[in-house]
Amino acid sequence: MMSSTDGNRNNNNEVYSFLQQQLQLQPPLFRTVPFHDNNSIIIDTETTRLQQETEQECAPFFVELSSLPPGQREHLVQVGLLPADDALVTSTISESDGDGDDMASKVQLLRDKHRQYLQQVWKKKLKAPFVSLDSSRPWILYWCLHGFDLLQETTTDGRDTPKIMNIVSNREGCNMVATLKDCWQSYYTADPPSLLVEGNEDNRQYKDPFYFARHEDDVPAADTDDPNSRQKQKQKQPSYQYYCGGFGGGPGQLAHAATTYAAVLALCILATDDPNDASKIEQDTSSDDDDDDASAEWTTIHYSTLARELLQYVRIPLYRWMVSLQQSHTGGYRMHHDGEVDVRATYTIITCAKLLGLLLPESSSSPPSSSRPVLNRPQVINFVVSCQTYEGGMGGEPFSEAHGGYTFCGVAALKIMDALGPGKDGGAHKQLDTTALLGWLARRQMAYEGGFSGRSNKLVDGCYSFWQGAALAIASSCGQWEESVTYDKDGDPWLQRYQLSCRDNKEFDLPFPLFFDVGMLERYILLCAQEISGGLRDKPSKPRDFYHTCYNLSGLSVAQHCSNRRVDTSYGDAQQTRLSPTHPCYNIRIDRVAAILDAIWTTP
Amino acid sequence: MMAMAALNDAMIPIEDLSQVFSDMTPLPQNDGSDRVCVIQYPTAFALAYNYMRAIWQSKEMSQRALKLTATCAKLNPANYTVWHYRRQCLKDLGLASNEDAVRQDLALAAALGGPNPKNYQIWYHRRALLETHGVKELFCRLELDYIKDVLREDAKNYHAWSYRQWILEAVDDEELWKEEMDFASTLIDEDIRNNSAWNQRWFVVHRGKQDGKPLSMNEARLEADFAIDKGISVDPYNESSCRYLLSILKEQLLEGEHDLAKKLVEEHEAKVSNLRLAFEKTNQDPGKCVNLTATWIDLLEMMGDKESLQKAVSLAKGQATEHDRIRTKYWLFRAKQLQNGIDE
Numbered sequence: 001m002m003s004s005t006d007g008n009r010n011n012n013n014e015v016y017s018f019l020q021q022q023l024q025l026q027p028p029l030f031r032t033v034p035f036h037d038n039n040s041i042i043i044d045t046e047t048t049r050l051q052q053e054t055e056q057e058c059a060p061f062f063v064e065l066s067s068l069p070p071g072q073r074e075h076l077v078q079v080g081l082l083p084a085d086d087a088l089v090t091s092t093i094s095e096s097d098g099d100g101d102d103m104a105s106k107v108q109l110l111r112d113k114h115r116q117y118l119q120q121v122w123k124k125k126l127k128a129p130f131v132s133l134d135s136s137r138p139w140i141l142y143w144c145l146h147g148f149d150l151l152q153e154t155t156t157d158g159r160d161t162p163k164i165m166n167i168v169s170n171r172e173g174c175n176m177v178a179t180l181k182d183c184w185q186s187y188y189t190a191d192p193p194s195l196l197v198e199g200n201e202d203n204r205q206y207k208d209p210f211y212f213a214r215h216e217d218d219v220p221a222a223d224t225d226d227p228n229s230r231q232k233q234k235q236k237q238p239s240y241q242y243y244c245g246g247f248g249g250g251p252g253q254l255a256h257a258a259t260t261y262a263a264v265l266a267l268c269i270l271a272t273d274d275p276n277d278a279s280k281i282e283q284d285t286s287s288d289d290d291d292d293d294a295s296a297e298w299t300t301i302h303y304s305t306l307a308r309e310l311l312q313y314v315r316i317p318l319y320r321w322m323v324s325l326q327q328s329h330t331g332g333y334r335m336h337h338d339g340e341v342d343v344r345a346t347y348t349i350i351t352c353a354k355l356l357g358l359l360l361p362e363s364s365s366s367p368p369s370s371s372r373p374v375l376n377r378p379q380v381i382n383f384v385v386s387c388q389t390y391e392g393g394m395g396g397e398p399f400s401e402a403h404g405g406y407t408f409c410g411v412a413a414l415k416i417m418d419a420l421g422p423g424k425d426g427g428a429h430k431q432l433d434t435t436a437l438l439g440w441l442a443r444r445q446m447a448y449e450g451g452f453s454g455r456s457n458k459l460v461d462g463c464y465s466f467w468q469g470a471a472l473a474i475a476s477s478c479g480q481w482e483e484s485v486t487y488d489k490d491g492d493p494w495l496q497r498y499q500l501s502c503r504d505n506k507e508f509d510l511p512f513p514l515f516f517d518v519g520m521l522e523r524y525i526l527l528c529a530q531e532i533s534g535g536l537r538d539k540p541s542k543p544r545d546f547y548h549t550c551y552n553l554s555g556l557s558v559a560q561h562c563s564n565r566r567v568d569t570s571y572g573d574a575q576q577t578r579l580s581p582t583h584p585c586y587n588i589r590i591d592r593v594a595a596i597l598d599a600i601w602t603t604p
Numbered sequence: 605m606m607a608m609a610a611l612n613d614a615m616i617p618i619e620d621l622s623q624v625f626s627d628m629t630p631l632p633q634n635d636g637s638d639r640v641c642v643i644q645y646p647t648a649f650a651l652a653y654n655y656m657r658a659i660w661q662s663k664e665m666s667q668r669a670l671k672l673t674a675t676c677a678k679l680n681p682a683n684y685t686v687w688h689y690r691r692q693c694l695k696d697l698g699l700a701s702n703e704d705a706v707r708q709d710l711a712l713a714a715a716l717g718g719p720n721p722k723n724y725q726i727w728y729h730r731r732a733l734l735e736t737h738g739v740k741e742l743f744c745r746l747e748l749d750y751i752k753d754v755l756r757e758d759a760k761n762y763h764a765w766s767y768r769q770w771i772l773e774a775v776d777d778e779e780l781w782k783e784e785m786d787f788a789s790t791l792i793d794e795d796i797r798n799n800s801a802w803n804q805r806w807f808v809v810h811r812g813k814q815d816g817k818p819l820s821m822n823e824a825r826l827e828a829d830f831a832i833d834k835g836i837s838v839d840p841y842n843e844s845s846c847r848y849l850l851s852i853l854k855e856q857l858l859e860g861e862h863d864l865a866k867k868l869v870e871e872h873e874a875k876v877s878n879l880r881l882a883f884e885k886t887n888q889d890p891g892k893c894v895n896l897t898a899t900w901i902d903l904l905e906m907m908g909d910k911e912s913l914q915k916a917v918s919l920a921k922g923q924a925t926e927h928d929r930i931r932t933k934y935w936l937f938r939a940k941q942l943q944n945g946i947d948e
Contacts, residue, residue: 249684338732
């Protein structure tokens with residue numbers, strides 16, 4: 001696949017072969033003894049105490065599996081962490097060759113248990129303590145649906161384009177769409193932002209491709225066609241009422257950027273399933289209940305159609321609402337009307353816009369003016385860049401401490417706005433220091449635990465497997481790529497790889513390495529983050545929850561699919577643990593991203 | 605902190621709800637079998653929120669609506685719509701600019717947040733109140749003290765630090781900046797690895813301004829010396845002080861007087877180099893101190909001459925192959941970058 005015919009262009013072609021050579025010289029990294037050397041404790045503070053405690057709580061999980069007595073190994077088989085019927089596992093000899101762990105490649109992902117854990121949110125009701133998430137119900141749905149999506153069984157090892165079944169039964173899917181629809185909060189405005197309008201009352205120039213599209217629920221001003229009555233109209237009749245809206249955390253709640261993101265992603269998952277897939281029909285017909293009446297929507301229309309219709313319905317009002325959240329003087333966005341401004345808002349809004357076909361590419365020829373698309377203006381990019389701190393990562397607002405969640409938001413937003421990538425220099429906006437970013441991100445992987453921390457001198461947490469892991473996957477794409485005729489430097493490399501593998505029916509590698517230790521991360525997730533009863537967690541001392549399950553799995557997917565078999569050593573049973581590939585910018589399955597970005601939206 | 609009685613006064617007791625809102629029809633939510641992510645609300649919760657929904661629909665802004673928002677905020681402090689509506693009621697009732705009312709609401713937020721609040725809505729409520737009212741001297745003090753209390757519980761509470769930065773930027777008072785410098789130093793004293801405190805130091809020394817103006821050479825020198833003498837020399841394994849030093853120097857190189865900056869870099873490269881010798885003198889392998897080596901590599905890169913760069917390449921390879929193997933790929937990439945710098 002590598003077109004390395006030009007022997008003299010050594011810099012770019014050597015990216016992988018150089019790494020390969022060096023890495024082949026190393027013995028495996030998976031140590032089992034606490035590895036304090038890189039973080040030696042010569043002083044005693046709150047930070048060092050907490051770090052030591054964390055290492056100690058992980059240590060029991062890192063015991064070398066081959067050295068375990070057969071009884072303990074049997075226990076691991078019982079709980080599903082090791083395979084049954086495996087000669088090496090059931091062997092009565094327990095020995096350690098001190099040089100890595102042969103049984104590392106046997107460690108299992110508790111797929112069925114995690115699926116059971118996640119699907120309860122649409123099969124059962126949640127208990128009372130969940131009231132603390134009563135303003136995050138689209139999130140709960142997205143975390144569980146996406147996590148479940150990653151755990152989908154595929155029939156191949158990647159050689160063929162997998163045919164994945166629909167994610168849920170039709171009834172369940174329709175219930176999901178209905179729930180999200182309940183979270184839709186709309187309002188009217190008569191005043192488009194002055195940014196978008198030039199000229200005076202009689203001679204308005206409307207400069208935006210989406211804001212002024214006519215929506216079925218807009219309320220036109222009465223009778224403006226009659227020039228004679230216009231004088232009277234101005235005093236009495238309301239002007240054109242633009243229908244706007246977003247998704248809130250629950251019915252009746254204010255539209256919010258984060259819950260909108262979660263809702264849109266969940267709808268994209270549902271919308272890209274196959275209306276002709278009858279694989280889950282048994283689940284519908286065998287369920288007990290009172291919704292037997294023929295008028296039940298779910299018997300006639302597939303949820304993917306309903307989801308697509310809802311996305312089509314909301315896209316223009318969503319655009320108008322997103323525009324209303326922008327702070328034109330700083331380029332930031334509020335999370336909701338009169339709400340807080342931080343880089344999460346930029347990311348969630350830009351992502352929704354991109355998926356719904358509302359983010360036009362930047363036009364390099366025209367200067368910033370009211371005619372530019374509102375969403376990815378240079379000010380928006382500048383705001384994100386201004387959140388980069390002296391450490392190299394990004395905080396929520398300028399000068400806030402560099403933090404994994406916000407760094408992911410900033411990096412992914414920049415990538416989606418096409419402001420990051422090899423050779424993306426110059427232009428009307430400030431540049432991100434990608435070297436500093438890469439350094440900060442790389443330092444977030446914990447030398448002993450293998451997982452990521454969110455900030456310097458803070459503790460490992462399984463959710464950062466995605467926030468930092470995906471940010472690293474994106475940052476890794478900012479350096480030099482291997483010379484390749486197959487990849488276009490100006491495009492989305494993950495989408496391109498997916499399209500290539502569909503076209504040629506084989507696996508391709510990304511044209512750049514993944515700058516973190518893949519095996520060590522996988523080891524942390526599989527050994528420390530998995531809960532025996534299903535679900536994944538922050539660290540062994542913390543309980544499981546849907547959020548951590550989603551993001552541990554998402555991080556595992558990034559580690560598996562954004563890595564390179566030639567240079568990366570994985571941990572665990574590669575085939576058994578294999579998840580669907582998630583897109584590091586959007587965090588839904590790449591094939592779903594491709595389908596949504598290809599969707600044809602009608603802009604009236 | 606708000607006394608229990610005062611907190612109760614701000615709310616409507618659950619048992620009084622139907623009487624207080626006897627003229628309204630509560631609005632239930634559809635939580636039937638055709639919905640997902642359904643929560644089994646306790647009766648009190650459902651009742652309060654059924655009335656809250658009715659109020660939202662009617663758009664009533666009144667004392668009873670205000671009190672209902674307190675009741676609902678207590679039941680779920682993360683309901684941002686409740687807090688938003690509360691602020692709208694305060695404005696509508698003319699209380700948003702009333703000092704006593706603002707003070708009470710700050711106390712309410714504190715009471716609902718507990719000793720270490722990690723809830724966006726509660727922190728944002730404080731900020732929104734003061735954005736409207738203004739962060740006058742009284743509130744400034746009160747808030748800085750409140751944040752200090754929270755930081756005593758958790759010296760790294762992210763919301764607390766962000767909010768603290770906003771207060772300082774909004775007031776922009778030289779005395780306060782100086783006090784804050786002391787505060788950050790105290791926290792560094794208490795825990796040299798408190799990265800939030802180091803980050804705050806950077807913020808303070810730049811007066812929260814991102815106008816591209818670097819520190820003066822004197823200030824930079826003070827900061828670099830602090831980072832080495834009070835930071836790296838005390839605990840060379842600490843990433844926080846290393847990154848701080850490097851960024852102070854880098855800022856001078858990129859934006860300050862180049863020659864003076866170069867000199868400052870050289871001085872500190874020598875200091876770091878000496879620290880490594882200290883390891884050897886006590887029969888320890890300085891290579892094991894990954895942070896120190898990483899710092900030295902960056903300093904050598906800043907020096908820019910061929911010999912320094914070659915040293916840096918060799919150190920980076922050592923990190924990759926032996927000392928910091930979790931970051932092998934990163935260090936190999938770094939070594940290549942540095943090597944390219946020599947070749948060009």
